[in-house]
Amino acid sequence: MQTPRHDIYAFIHKGLRAFMAHTLVRVGRLDAHDAAEVAVVSDEVRALLDICTHHLANENRHIHSAMQARQPGACAEVEAEHVAHEHEIAQLRWLLERVPENEQAAQGLYRQLSDFVAHNFEHMGKEEREHNAVLWAHYSDDEIRAIEHAIIANESPEHLQLAIRWMLPHMTPSERAGMLGGMRQTAPAEMFEGVLNLIRPLLGGRDWRKLSLALGI
Numbered sequence: 119m120q121t122p123r124h125d126i127y128a129f130i131h132k133g134l135r136a137f138m139a140h141t142l143v144r145v146g147r148l149d150a151h152d153a154a155e156v157a158v159v160s161d162e163v164r165a166l167l168d169i170c171t172h173h174l175a176n177e178n179r180h181i182h183s184a185m186q187a188r189q190p191g192a193c194a195e196v197e198a199e200h201v202a203h204e205h206e207i208a209q210l211r212w213l214l215e216r217v218p219e220n221e222q223a224a225q226g227l228y229r230q231l232s233d234f235v236a237h238n239f240e241h242m243g244k245e246e247r248e249h250n251a252v253l254w255a256h257y258s259d260d261e262i263r264a265i266e267h268a269i270i271a272n273e274s275p276e277h278l279q280l281a282i283r284w285m286l287p288h289m290t291p292s293e294r295a296g297m298l299g300g301m302r303q304t305a306p307a308e309m310f311e312g313v314l315n316l317i318r319p320l321l322g323g324r325d326w327r328k329l330s331l332a333l334g335i
């Protein structure tokens with residue numbers, strides 16, 4: 119059996135899909151006349167739009183430049199989609215500010231966010247199929263991991279925490295144990311403990327037990 123190649127998109131895209139699905143459902147239930155709820159959900163929408171903006175900038179800067187260097191033109195289609203996503207994000211931010219006390223705006227935000235999520239789901243699938251094929255044809259797994267490390271090394275602690283918060287609870291138990299096992303070896307002990315404390319309430323008891331067993335904690 120062939121060893122699977124390193125998939126640079128797999129975990130961050132799982133996290134983004136989970137965050138998008140969660141936020142879309144939250145906006146669909148939103149009571150525009152409940153100021154406290156509008157504030158909480160608006161913060162979630164802003165955090166989602168921030169991480170989406172940041173994610174596409176990371177892909178442009180780190181992944182597309184690598185693809186471009188060895189197969190010019192290979193990411194043209196996805197780059198054009200990134201420009202379209204930036205416009206959609208600006209429109210969503212504009213709509214979001216109109217939501218308080220405005221049911222029509224809340225409905226408009228829901229529909230527009232639904233389109234945005236749909237576009238992104240297709241877009242991420244395309245990256246996982248077509249961009250991975252280009253990366254795997256031109257780069258070794260070690261080189262792909264080096265690109266991934268460059269992305270992580272440039273992250274702010276806030277972005278890193280948000281990404282971890284959405285990635286770790288939404289991967290399989292063995293993926294989760296693998297990622298945390300790696301983190302335990304490379305990150306400072308307090309950071310590793312902080313991540314465990316962050317995700318423990320987000321995991322069901324069954325997943326937490328599997329993780330404790332796998333990590334021996």
Ligand SMILES: [Fe+2]
Nearest residue numbers: 174177241245
């Ligand atoms: Fe992308």
